[in-house]
Amino acid sequence: MPDTPYSIGVDLGGTNLRAAAISRDGRMLDKISGSTDFHLGRDEVIGDMVRSVGRLRAIHGHKNLAGIGIGVPGFIDLDRGVIVGTHNLLGFDQYPIRDELSQRLETPVILENDANAAAQGEKWMGAGRDVEDLVLLTLGTGIGGGIISRGRILHGFVGMAGELGHMTVLPGGNICGCGNYGCLEKHASATAIEAMAKLVALGDNLTAKEVFDLAEQGNHNTRRVFEHMGRALGIALATLINIFNFPLYLLSGGVLPAWKYFAPPMRAEIEARSFTFRNTKTRVEPATLGNEAGLYGAAFLPFLLQQVSRS
Amino acid sequence: MPDTPYSIGVDLGGTNLRAAAISRDGRMLDKISGSTDFHLGRDEVIGDMVRSVGRLRAIHGHKNLAGIGIGVPGFIDLDRGVIVGTHNLLGFDQYPIRDELSQRLETPVILENDANAAAQGEKWMGAGRDVEDLVLLTLGTGIGGGIISRGRILHGFVGMAGELGHMTVLPGGNICGCGNYGCLEKHASATAIEAMAKLVALGDNLTAKEVFDLAEQGNHNTRRVFEHMGRALGIALATLINIFNFPLYLLSGGVLPAWKYFAPPMRAEIEARSFTFRNTKTRVEPATLGNEAGLYGAAFLPFLLQQVSRS
Numbered sequence: 001m002p003d004t005p006y007s008i009g010v011d012l013g014g015t016n017l018r019a020a021a022i023s024r025d026g027r028m029l030d031k032i033s034g035s036t037d038f039h040l041g042r043d044e045v046i047g048d049m050v051r052s053v054g055r056l057r058a059i060h061g062h063k064n065l066a067g068i069g070i071g072v073p074g075f076i077d078l079d080r081g082v083i084v085g086t087h088n089l090l091g092f093d094q095y096p097i098r099d100e101l102s103q104r105l106e107t108p109v110i111l112e113n114d115a116n117a118a119a120q121g122e123k124w125m126g127a128g129r130d131v132e133d134l135v136l137l138t139l140g141t142g143i144g145g146g147i148i149s150r151g152r153i154l155h156g157f158v159g160m161a162g163e164l165g166h167m168t169v170l171p172g173g174n175i176c177g178c179g180n181y182g183c184l185e186k187h188a189s190a191t192a193i194e195a196m197a198k199l200v201a202l203g204d205n206l207t208a209k210e211v212f213d214l215a216e217q218g219n220h221n222t223r224r225v226f227e228h229m230g231r232a233l234g235i236a237l238a239t240l241i242n243i244f245n246f247p248l249y250l251l252s253g254g255v256l257p258a259w260k261y262f263a264p265p266m267r268a269e270i271e272a273r274s275f276t277f278r279n280t281k282t283r284v285e286p287a288t289l290g291n292e293a294g295l296y297g298a299a300f301l302p303f304l305l306q307q308v309s310r311s
Numbered sequence: 312m313p314d315t316p317y318s319i320g321v322d323l324g325g326t327n328l329r330a331a332a333i334s335r336d337g338r339m340l341d342k343i344s345g346s347t348d349f350h351l352g353r354d355e356v357i358g359d360m361v362r363s364v365g366r367l368r369a370i371h372g373h374k375n376l377a378g379i380g381i382g383v384p385g386f387i388d389l390d391r392g393v394i395v396g397t398h399n400l401l402g403f404d405q406y407p408i409r410d411e412l413s414q415r416l417e418t419p420v421i422l423e424n425d426a427n428a429a430a431q432g433e434k435w436m437g438a439g440r441d442v443e444d445l446v447l448l449t450l451g452t453g454i455g456g457g458i459i460s461r462g463r464i465l466h467g468f469v470g471m472a473g474e475l476g477h478m479t480v481l482p483g484g485n486i487c488g489c490g491n492y493g494c495l496e497k498h499a500s501a502t503a504i505e506a507m508a509k510l511v512a513l514g515d516n517l518t519a520k521e522v523f524d525l526a527e528q529g530n531h532n533t534r535r536v537f538e539h540m541g542r543a544l545g546i547a548l549a550t551l552i553n554i555f556n557f558p559l560y561l562l563s564g565g566v567l568p569a570w571k572y573f574a575p576p577m578r579a580e581i582e583a584r585s586f587t588f589r590n591t592k593t594r595v596e597p598a599t600l601g602n603e604a605g606l607y608g609a610a611f612l613p614f615l616l617q618q619v620s621r622s
Contacts, residue, residue, distance in 0.1 A: 075590070157556060238479060243458070245471040
């Protein structure tokens with residue numbers, strides 16, 4: 001394999017650090033998973049990343065490495081290569097992560113928002129392979145978004161596009177750390193499900209997974225939680241469909257197994273709120289790459305850069 | 312002038328039919344305005360368009376005509392070249408307007424949504440000349456939207472993108488003809504201003520212009536109307552800014568003179584609801600081409616097509 005052109009995708013999450021070597025034609029050659037221990041400090045996390053990339057490069061060779069793409073949560077300032085206003089990644093706010101890694105790895109590094117990377121991954125090797133335009137919503141602790149337009153990530157002018165978790169779905173809704181009220185992610189994320197479970201007296205410290213398990217056991221109170229979540233998603237998706245008229249809207253994240261519970265109210269809202277949806281063959285579907293989407297997408301970025309600089 | 316390369320832009324509105332000959336470098340060579348009388352029937356309106364284009368072509372020559380672009384209100388199915396689900400243009404729903412005009416004029420015709428055309432016009436010769444990405448909201452009887460991404464209109468897969476008047480700003484808000492509740496255009500258009508004027512007992516049949524005049528005369532009840540309108544706009548704009556992270560958002564339309572009344576509450580909502588706005592140099596400004604934007608944009612489309620087919 002040492003002669004296969006490949007790149008390395010890294011997914012830096014709040015609790016996981018993962019890295020993968022992926023070939024130009026989309027084969028996952030190797031994958032490394034670990035835990036991100038932010039309590040040990042930023043230098044330790046950076047060190048972990050450098051070591052993970054180093055291991056993959058030792059196996060697959062320096063010569064054929066197209067580059068390194070890194071997906072991170074939060075607002076990215078693309079020009080400066082920094083994460084802006086992150087709450088989850090302790091010590092990384094405004095830190096020049098791209099240049100630091102690039103220097104230590106002696107290889108160009110591309111920094112990308114994790115949901116953008118996941119959207120690009122789904123476009124490359126997942127549920128979006130047959131379209132040029134799609135929107136991805138990642139339903140996790142928060143809600144991330146990635147917009148693929150004409151085959152590429154829509155970045156906006158500093159790289160902050162696609163913050164779909166902060167669309168206002170209920171103007172007087174739940175308070176959000178971003179300063180807003182009624183952000184989508186305060187009504188439809190795993191965290192929102194957990195908060196609602198408490199409000200409807202399902203239990204005080206249930207995880208979203210446990211709320212799902214209760215639903216599977218026939219607990220009808222869970223319906224209200226998934227109904228609210230689905231409707232909030234539907235409001236956001238109807239607006240996205242009316243804005244973009246893209247053929248495909250994907251949902252991913254740990255909440256996806258609850259699809260059968262939240263999808264019907266979600267779909268009802270979309271139908272009611274989007275003339276475009278009712279009059280076109282718009283698809284709203286689960287993503288297919290799971291938590292590997294971000295690795296695929298991050299690894300794709302260096303290849304894309306090669307294409308662009310060659311054309 | 313007969314040797315100047317030019318194209319013809321047509322703007323078909325509910326009450327006005329306008330056409331202009333515009334040179335490749337953006338000079339308006341000639342402009343014809345008339346009234347659209349839909350009561351006389353579709354054939355009469357089509358006949359008016361053919362005659363208007365014919366007059367301009369007789370002056371500026373067949374040889375240098377790059378093509379004809381037509382902006383029309385409503386959802387456009389680009390592939391089929393038809394208007395879908397229009398309420399304002401009697402007899403035009405599903406009618407093959409593009410092919411009919413193209414045949415009668417013996418020239419390729421490009422059909423475009425009027426707000427998309429206006430956005431392209433502002434990009435070409437107006438307030439958006441210095442950017443590649445912008446969003447335009449046209450505040451009139453309804454609210455239209457146009458999205459310019461990487462210099463070009465974002466169409467979506469059938470051409471219905473940019474229906475920003477149908478973004479949900481208040482999920483339980485005013486009923487809309489599109490099937491939704493709380494569409495932006497039911498809370499921030501000229502029609503919405505008129506409805507609100509009635510609700511706050513300013514008068515039963517005031518036009519938006521008359522509500523503005525009352526505001527100018529110091530009538531404080533008008534404040535509530537423009538406050539509500541501004542806040543609805545702000546909710547939508549904050550969501551658009553969070554989605555696109557574009558550098559520029561433009562507002563146009565007959566309501567623009569009331570900017571000083573609705574802009575402060577609009578801006579307050581945007582500030583509160585968009586982290587991206589607060590952390591970037593995002594501009595929200597009046598458009599500058601007025602009702603000529605659509606003519607410029609429609610006229611630009613044939614030039615763009617030439618560029619694309621040459622590249």
